[in-house]
Amino acid sequence: MQSSICLPSSAATLKPFHNPFGGDSLCSKPCLFIRKRASFTTKALLSSTRESVLKDFHEKKALKIISGLKNFDRDNIASVVTAADKGGATHVDIACDPELVKLAVSLTSLPICVSSVDPLAFPAAIDAGALMVEIGNYDSFYDEGMVFSPEQILNLTKKTKKMIPSVTLSVTVPHTLSLPDQVKLAEILEQEGVDIIQTEGGKCSKPSKSGILGLIEKATPTLAAAYSISRAVKIPVLCSSGLSSVTAPMAITAGAAGVGVGSAVNKLNDVVAMIAEVRSIADSLALLADRRNSSEERTLKHYSSY
Numbered sequence: 001m002q003s004s005i006c007l008p009s010s011a012a013t014l015k016p017f018h019n020p021f022g023g024d025s026l027c028s029k030p031c032l033f034i035r036k037r038a039s040f041t042t043k044a045l046l047s048s049t050r051e052s053v054l055k056d057f058h059e060k061k062a063l064k065i066i067s068g069l070k071n072f073d074r075d076n077i078a079s080v081v082t083a084a085d086k087g088g089a090t091h092v093d094i095a096c097d098p099e100l101v102k103l104a105v106s107l108t109s110l111p112i113c114v115s116s117v118d119p120l121a122f123p124a125a126i127d128a129g130a131l132m133v134e135i136g137n138y139d140s141f142y143d144e145g146m147v148f149s150p151e152q153i154l155n156l157t158k159k160t161k162k163m164i165p166s167v168t169l170s171v172t173v174p175h176t177l178s179l180p181d182q183v184k185l186a187e188i189l190e191q192e193g194v195d196i197i198q199t200e201g202g203k204c205s206k207p208s209k210s211g212i213l214g215l216i217e218k219a220t221p222t223l224a225a226a227y228s229i230s231r232a233v234k235i236p237v238l239c240s241s242g243l244s245s246v247t248a249p250m251a252i253t254a255g256a257a258g259v260g261v262g263s264a265v266n267k268l269n270d271v272v273a274m275i276a277e278v279r280s281i282a283d284s285l286a287l288l289a290d291r292r293n294s295s296e297e298r299t300l301k302h303y304s305s306y
Contacts (some may be wrong), residue, residue, distance in 0.1 A: 009219035032222040050195070053168045054110045056090040057196060057236035061209055062258025063248075063282055064091040064238060069115040069137040069267050074103060082109045086284050087278025091262065093134060096121045097247060101128035113170065117141075117148075119159040126167060135196050137262070139241065147176045150185045157192050166248035170238065175221055176283020179228055186229045186237075197233060198260060200241035211244055219247035223254050230255030245280040252285065259285070 036215040056062040065084035067077045077094055084092040085108035092108060094100050095114035104112045105128070112244045114125040122133045135156050138148060157171055171194045186197045201221025209217060219242045226239035238259030239251035248259045261281055268274045 012049050014123060019304065021306045030202065035170055045076075045111070049131055049167050050166070051303050053091075054236070057238070057257040059239055060252060060257045061285060062091060062236070062238065063089045063259065063278075064093050064113065064240070064260040065089045065265055065278055066240070066260055066262035068140065068262060069095055069117075070140040071266065072084070072097060072100065072259040075102070076266065078107060079274055081098050081110075081276045083265060083269055083274030084108065087275045088282030090258070091132070094131075095124045096133075098124045098128035101125050101199060105129040117156060119156060122160060122167070124136055126147060126164060129146065132168040132170065133164065133238040134170045134172065136170065136200070138172060138200065139262075144178075148174050150177065150188075154192065155187065155189065157189060157240070161193055163191075168195045169230055170194070170198050171288055172198040172240070173225065173302060174224065175199070175201040175241075180231065182225055183228050183232045186233050190233045190235050194241065196238055197229055199229060199239050199256075203259040215244045215246045216250075218242040219244070219250065223247065223250055226251055230257075232263060243281075244275060244285040245277075247272060248281050248284050266298055 065080060065087075067080040071077060072095055077100055081092050081094070081104045083089075089110065091111050091113055092104060093113040093115055094104055096114035096118070101114060102110055111131045112129060113134050114122065114130045115134040115137040116122065116125075116186070117135060117138075119135075124132075126133070135153065141147070147265050153171065153174070157169070160169060161215055172190050174186050174293035175184065177183070182199075189197060199222045201219075201224075208214075222239050222241050222243065226237050230237040237255065239254065239256035240257050241262065243251060243259050244264055248261070251259045259281070261278075264281075265274050265277050269278060
């Protein structure tokens, strides 16, 4: 059974987006130059932040670990964030809650992405330290019989871009659409200024085999979407949902700029197991090897300058 999504209304007043360079005490005319300079500096910082957040996507080696849009368990989120940090991930994705963002920021220097289907929730999370937002991670809604139409997703995207135009925005294209319709929606989202397209499909996949064959079967829908969408848009595509260390490299080969991993990590019982799983996926993408090589090159350049 399918039903439409109604956006939840915010029960509490959200903290407005805070500009650290312009306070309320600035007067209009005498401080006009200061305001202009503050605006210019803020835009420069936001531009630099966007480039930093997108760097690993442009280098086709992004690994985003996802705790879950409806997961508000602080202990589990702390473990997921720690695993992402220690295991070699490049980004971590958590529920859109300011307190959870503060917790994540205290545990890692990785860019924090927050997921929601309520654009009004994003500014407070950004104020708390989130550097990226995601309209998506819909899996938790499918169990409730809820699906998102292209029109709803476009509406959410437009509202988000209007509210926070300078923040890196990722949008998930739902697997409930046919593959041609997924591609069409991705193309429209690119025109709307979205930075990253995220795919999905693991939730609907029901492998008939166990072991490696089963892992490949489970990843097939999202791999197919990544292959098709990456050839239709110029922006990075994050292949997510149903992936493992076996299939993550396949996503990159299919055209993805990175992979997103959720339940393979967040459903594990302890942080040690989580770290091991993240490291296994990171190693399969050669992320850690790339970082070691980069570090060695910097060291050689440093000593050769003497």
